[in-house]
Amino acid sequence: MFENVKFVRSVYHLKDVPKLSLPTVILCGRSNVGKSSFINSLFNKKKLAKISSSPGKTRSINYYNVDDKFFLVDLPGYGYAKTSKEERAYWGKLISDYITKDKNIELAVHLIDSRHNPTELDIQLNELLKYADLPYIVLLSKADKLKQSEKSSAFNNIKEFFPELLPGENLFFYSAVKGTGRKEILSRFSKLFYLK
Numbered sequence: 001m002f003e004n005v006k007f008v009r010s011v012y013h014l015k016d017v018p019k020l021s022l023p024t025v026i027l028c029g030r031s032n033v034g035k036s037s038f039i040n041s042l043f044n045k046k047k048l049a050k051i052s053s054s055p056g057k058t059r060s061i062n063y064y065n066v067d068d069k070f071f072l073v074d075l076p077g078y079g080y081a082k083t084s085k086e087e088r089a090y091w092g093k094l095i096s097d098y099i100t101k102d103k104n105i106e107l108a109v110h111l112i113d114s115r116h117n118p119t120e121l122d123i124q125l126n127e128l129l130k131y132a133d134l135p136y137i138v139l140l141s142k143a144d145k146l147k148q149s150e151k152s153s154a155f156n157n158i159k160e161f162f163p164e165l166l167p168g169e170n171l172f173f174y175s176a177v178k179g180t181g182r183k184e185i186l187s188r189f190s191k192l193f194y195l196k
Helices: 035-042 085-101 120-131 148-161 182-193
Strands: 005-011 024-029 061-066 070-074 105-113 136-141 171-173
Touching: 024 035, 024 085, 024 120, 035 070, 035 105, 035 136, 035 182, 070 182, 085 120, 105 120, 105 182, 120 148, 136 148, 148 171
Parallel strands: 024 070, 024 105, 105 136, 136 171
Antiparallel strands: 005 061, 061 070
């Protein structure tokens, strides 16, 4: 389980999504929130997803095949200021169209930096996931950068924005450095795709 994970392709237009129809988990979140680090740490493969020192580098929808059981799909990060307004609008529409039109999505994983409140774009993404009627979980990333005393504040802060979140059910801390949350996410994926 989770042994045969490989990068499939980068997609810039919805017409180019893989023809193989597999259930899908989407990863979404703002630029530099740690999606590539999440992928590498989750599957314990250091170079599976490319990590860039410059935020906003993921410009494509990146498909990963996990054991031929499901696709993990990394959506472009949003909100990076150095991209042009036109480019941000293009990627925003691509993400929105993908989320609302792809019928294979079974779960959305929304990463938010645990050190900061959700941005306006995080709130818009949350509304889009609800509009598309998709089950989703929120991962508070970079949790290793929080002191123990700051963690309860982080949970309380996020629930002010998204009161439907419940720790341990659809809200988790995640640290690619320390492995926090890894077991819980793999357990969620195994129940969805392996234990049917």
